[in-house]
Amino acid sequence: MHVLMVAAENDALPNAKVGGVADVIRDVPKALAAQGLTIDVVIPDYGFELGERRFIGEVNVAFNSASHVLSLFEIPQTQNAVRQIVISHPLFSQSHSVYCNDDNNRPFATDASKFALFNAAICEALLQGVLKQPNTLHLHDWHSACVAVLLKFEPRYRKLAKLRLVYTVHNLALQGIRPFKDDDSSLEAWFPSLSYDGQLLCDPRYPHCFNPMRSAINLADKVHVVSPSYSQEVQIASNDAGGFFGGEGLERDLQQAAEQGKLIGILNGCDYTTQHPKQATLSELLEQIEATLFSWMAKNVHLDSSHYIAHQRVLQFMASEQQGPLVTSVGRLTEQKVLLLCQPYNNSLTIDEVCKVINQYNGRLIVLGSGDKKLEQLFTTAMARNSNLLFLKGYGQGVGDLMYQLGDLFLMPSSFEPCGISQMLAMRAGQPCLVHSVGGLKDTVEHNVTGFSFTGDTLLAQAEALLHSLSEALNVNHANPKQWQAIKNSAKNSRFGWDDVVTDYITYLY
Structure with a gap:
């Protein structure tokens, strides 16, 4: 079985860690490879110095009413069988950081555009064979959600529409919400010819906005949250004043996913091979x-x-x-x-x-x-x-x-x-x-x-x-x-x- 993982962070590579998701993307592929699966992991390169790169190929992507060339590289690994891949483009390296902090007037705007282009490059690389077509395409958090949207609604990727999609929610509080249109960072600005079902993609609280996380939850074959207890909590509406943080507006979609047998709670793991040095003082x-x-x-x-x-x-x-x-x-x-x-x-x-x-x-x-x-x-x-x-x-x-x-x-x-x-x-x-x-x-x-x-x-x-x-x-x-x-x-x-x-x-x- 071959699995392709798409994420924003990966602690297997230098500087590509911000939060706990990077630990997961570092450790899960190694454990899966040990079970006999072949695993490719792909993230943007963010302009980081990653050492030796092996050129895989390039793709031409129509994005934001322009043509963009993106290059794919493999970062050779000596200690495990996981194939580490990065995609390079000037938009990814503008801030030389994984995430940007936009002001409250346009939340997620810079990152949403960056990751939408990254996701389009994933789809194009799969279509052209630059990336090996997997048995399962495993998407992580909102940063990879546009992959699901493009595979389901863009006719160009019809050949890939039946790929098995698994979507992991690491942090339901961050959903990457952007307008559908009338903004440089919006779904219709990125992909002006895309015909989509807005009922599946819109934010429940702001129907004029595109919600990447909700989109992937609705479009994926399996939705994974990272502990059994959390899989129950996310099906209940949040009550901020009462100190309960559950579905964050997506509880109905997650309830439906549970009813369909799509919602799975699996606890993350921890690496126990690390040996601490002598007891410090x-x-x-x-x-x-x-x-x-x-x-x-x-x-x-x-x-x-x-x-x-x-x-x-x-x-x-x-x-x-x-x-x-x-x-x-x-x-x-x-x-x-x-x-x-x-x-x-x-x-x-x-x-x-x-x-x-x-x-x-x-x-x-x-x-x-x-x-x-x-x-x-x-x-x-x-x-x-x-x-x-x-x-x-x-x-x-x-x-x-x-x-x-x-x-x-x-x-x-x-x-x-x-x-x-x-x-x-x-x-x-x-x-x-x-x-x-x-x-x-x-x-x-x-x-x-x-x-x-x-x-x-x-x-x-x-x-x-x-x-x-x-x-x-x-x-x-x-x-x-x-x-x-x-x-x-x-x-x-x-x-x-x-x-x-x-x-x-x-x-x-x-």
């Missing part, structure tokens, strides 16, 4: 953090206040002989991840209350991540208020690895979590997690067995439950070492391996 972590902060500071002429306060806090931590628990958190700063921590609570914020609880046990909290500018500023000011909080605005692989290894408790209070990888990485290192019992977190962390969890019917109830569970966890850590060690061992021995995952892929998706 807290001093080594703090030294690594200081070095990382210096490298971030050196990138700008003006000193970032967040980096300055963080460095002062690191110096305080270095000078202190504090022996309390180390609570850690690693992840993108988005509302999905930290909304609960930003809720008003007792004339302050939940993050302040979290710091107070940790301080009762003489502990510290280190948060590593960047993302939304307002949230970055909120965490910077919270760090200034709380002497036991260190917020590191950025991402450093070395720092993150040491935080997983050295933390006593990993904090992951996501408002929704399709699967989550950070909790698996923490558990792999023997660090119990405190999680919101939703999606993949519910499917991976068992309360008082492999970690701690909480839930609630409103944002306030969730915040209160978070603080209660945090107190409970730190009390076990402090007062019951035997129980704590048992939870640590259970977390470390938990396994969410890719071998089982890809067996389900083959059985239920392919």
Whole structure:
């Protein structure tokens, strides 16, 4: 069986990782290849330096009322049998980054055009034989959804219309919505001659807009979400005020997919072949953090206040002989991840209350991540208020690895979590997690067995439950070492391996 995977990210290649989807696109193909499948993975090249390239061919694509030539290259791999392919075009490399941040007046505009051209090139390469025609075409997130639209509605690709389409939703909150017309970044601007069924492609909330994610959900043969619990949650309408994030407007389509037997929930896996070096020390972590902060500071002429306060806090931590628990958190700063921590609570914020609880046990909290500018500023000011909080605005692989290894408790209070990888990485290192019992977190962390969890019917109830569970966890850590060690061992021995995952892929998706 031959599978072609189409995605925006791929951590098998340099610089092509932003979020957890890149880990999946790195690991799943290797596990599938080990089962005897042949796998090709294709992403845009974004203008990155990728080392040796082997020219495969080029395609001519009609796009935005002009003719575009795109080149396809294979990036040779020495360690696995997966064929890594990139497509090159000036539009992909304008920002030298995977994603662009458009303002709120035209959300997704730049990326939507970029990925629409990328998708058109996929279809043309399949038609012309530049890409080997697969048994299954596996599309990931909204960035690849136009492939399904073109294969189903463009007569030129009629020969490919019966290809088996599998569509994986990694993040339902990002749907890539654009107008149908009257904009340079719109479906009819990209493909002016396309005849399509607007009832299948329109956004339920904004019928004049094209919704790539909804389109792929409706057009694919199988729709895959990345945990069993999340496959149930997405069939329920979101209630933002009540703190529930489910179908995000697409719940009816997902209900219909479930009724048709199309919707499948399969939990992502984790790589357990990585061996950690000898046990590090807290001093080594703090030294690594200081070095990382210096490298971030050196990138700008003006000193970032967040980096300055963080460095002062690191110096305080270095000078202190504090022996309390180390609570850690690693992840993108988005509302999905930290909304609960930003809720008003007792004339302050939940993050302040979290710091107070940790301080009762003489502990510290280190948060590593960047993302939304307002949230970055909120965490910077919270760090200034709380002497036991260190917020590191950025991402450093070395720092993150040491935080997983050295933390006593990993904090992951996501408002929704399709699967989550950070909790698996923490558990792999023997660090119990405190999680919101939703999606993949519910499917991976068992309360008082492999970690701690909480839930609630409103944002306030969730915040209160978070603080209660945090107190409970730190009390076990402090007062019951035997129980704590048992939870640590259970977390470390938990396994969410890719071998089982890809067996389900083959059985239920392919």
